[in-house]
Amino acid sequence: MKIIIVGSGKVGFTLAEQLVREQHDVTIVDLREESLRRASDMLDVMVIHGNGVSTSTLREAGADTADLLVAATNSDEVNMVCCLTAKNMGTGYTIARIRDLEYSNSLVELRRNLKIDMVINPENATAIEISRLLRFPPAANIETFFRGRVELMGFRLQDGDFLVGTPFYSLPPQVKELSLLFCAVERGKSVVIPNGSFVPQIGDKLYLVGRPESLDQFFRLLGRYAQKVHHVFILGGGKISVYLARILEKMGMKLKIVELDEAQCRLISEKFPKSMVIHGDGSDQELLESERFSASDAFVALTDRDEDNLIISLYAMQQGIPKVVAKANRQNYAGIARAIGLESVISPKAITAAQILHRVRGMQNSQGSVMNSLHRIADGAAEAMEFTVRSTTRYLNVPLKDLRLKSGILIAVIMRGRDIIIPEGSSSIQEGDSVILISRGRLILDLNDIYEDDGPFPHPGEP
Structure with a gap:
């Protein structure tokens, strides 16, 4: 397929990388020469320097014959106009990244009037994924199918788990009776689709798929059942945190949100009067201790800096917080974090791609x-x-x-x-x-x- 990506930021680059891997003809449009140079050096793509809203730029990119255009710049307005322009030029299908909460209530009209075929919101999708993890803390990650009637979960085997050293075919009857299946195993850098004779070992990451109630019962048998999350400590008050707070308040959870920007603190306080919003530096150990963050059931790090998220999340784990989730878009950081025990690392760009x-x-x-x-x-x-x-x-x-x-x-x-x-x-x-x-x-x-x-x-x- 002939695909145009407008915006070569985190989402645009990651998407281009995967589309090239699947043998698509990809063209990237961006105003930032440094981003284009990086894409050109690392990927087999065509790059065009220009404004994605410009008709001449889109014509040079081939919008009149493109199968798909993805508008993923940092501006919602630019993305919307870009899709409208491309559709009028003949592009078959358009996708716009729209992140502002103000637009969320009028997406149906926006899609119809601006000829946008699909809207993606990385922050909202990330918030939904985090809320699933807080609903079921024992899992490192959760995916849903059939509108939530089936779930896929990953978890790391620990010393003392009854699965260790036991072939799947000889698991206890209580496990075999459950409506679930071991569908993949991650061991080191390799991933296998296991059969009945597979023998799991300490450190393996097992992926289970099945009915939610069966998965819940399995973790009880494993001794990993955790009490429900009632108190959540959130570091960072950006868009993801706002979407997440909206979801968690509906789930009845009590929130503490730490944000460095005073104006953003006021905005969050107005939107979520039931939550406690703290103006301060979340990387300050004294602040964290004064706010008794270690007494929380869950800690979620959502600042703009991957490094801060991971370091403070590791500190939260050291303090014994039962469930810790960190946002990290850099894949190498996520791998390092998982290697030292931080399993729930969320990447908005990967979810969007x-x-x-x-x-x-x-x-x-x-x-x-x-x-x-x-x-x-x-x-x-x-x-x-x-x-x-x-x-x-x-x-x-x-x-x-x-x-x-x-x-x-x-x-x-x-x-x-x-x-x-x-x-x-x-x-x-x-x-x-x-x-x-x-x-x-x-x-x-x-x-x-x-x-x-x-x-x-x-x-x-x-x-």
């Missing part, structure tokens, strides 16, 4: 199975996808044990009507089902991409 990739793959596969959601797990080394099965899907009603699936593919969950099925060898896919796939090292656009070309295994007696 996954949303757009989901849309791009759907556009590539307009005639096949419908991809309803796409989540990248294990630091992007694997993907979890939800598809709706259509009549064009091959090998319908064939038992899974008779299918030849490509390596690195797992059919993890089937939803049939209101039934959630953790599939066995005798299970099959039927038209109208929704299916969750786990893929490692495979670009999946359609359910038919999971099969080897030579079809299912022959049944006994067949040639």
Whole structure:
């Protein structure tokens, strides 16, 4: 596909990096020569110096024949006008990053009047992801499917967990009876799709998919069940914090928010009178201790500096706060943090890029199975996808044990009507089902991409 990205900041660059990896023709437009030079040096893209609102700049970028334009500058207004201009020039599909709370109540009208096909809000999406982690603290990360009826969670194995050294096929009956599946394992720098003989070890990060109540019961059996979060200490009062506060207050949680900018403190206090807003430097240890931050059930670091977020989050862990979440857009920082025990590291740019990739793959596969959601797990080394099965899907009603699936593919969950099925060898896919796939090292656009070309295994007696 021919794709134009206006704005080569954190989101734009990350998205371009992933789109190039999937063999798309990408052009980046930006006014900052330094950003363009970085993109040109590191990625196989075309770069154009100019204003994305300008007709001449967009024409030079090929907007008249582009399949998709993503407007991801720091200005909501520029992004909206850019989409309108590109659509009028002939671009097939437009996506705008719109972050201001003031626009959130009129998005339907904005999309219609400005010809925007999709709106993305990295801050709101990040806030939603953090709220899931605070709702279920034992998990390092949580993804949802089928409108919350199935969840995928990751957690790190610790010394003393009954799973350590035990093949999956010999797990206790209490675990086997639960509606869940071990769908991926991250060990060091490698990710595997495990089978029944896989033996988990201390330090492995296991990914579970299943019904929320089964996952809850599993963590109780593991001894990781945590009490509900009631008091949350938030460091930083930016857009993510505002969106998060709105969600958490509705969940009945008590909030303390520390923000350095006095004007922003006033704004947050007006919006959230039930929350305590503290004007001060959240990196000041004396301030944190005076506000008894260690008595909180959860700590969330959301400043603009990844370094501050990670350092203070590690201090929060040292102080014994049960659940700690940090925002970090730099992948190398996130990896270091996880290596020393900080599991819940959230990247707004990665969340946004996954949303757009989901849309791009759907556009590539307009005639096949419908991809309803796409989540990248294990630091992007694997993907979890939800598809709706259509009549064009091959090998319908064939038992899974008779299918030849490509390596690195797992059919993890089937939803049939209101039934959630953790599939066995005798299970099959039927038209109208929704299916969750786990893929490692495979670009999946359609359910038919999971099969080897030579079809299912022959049944006994067949040639």
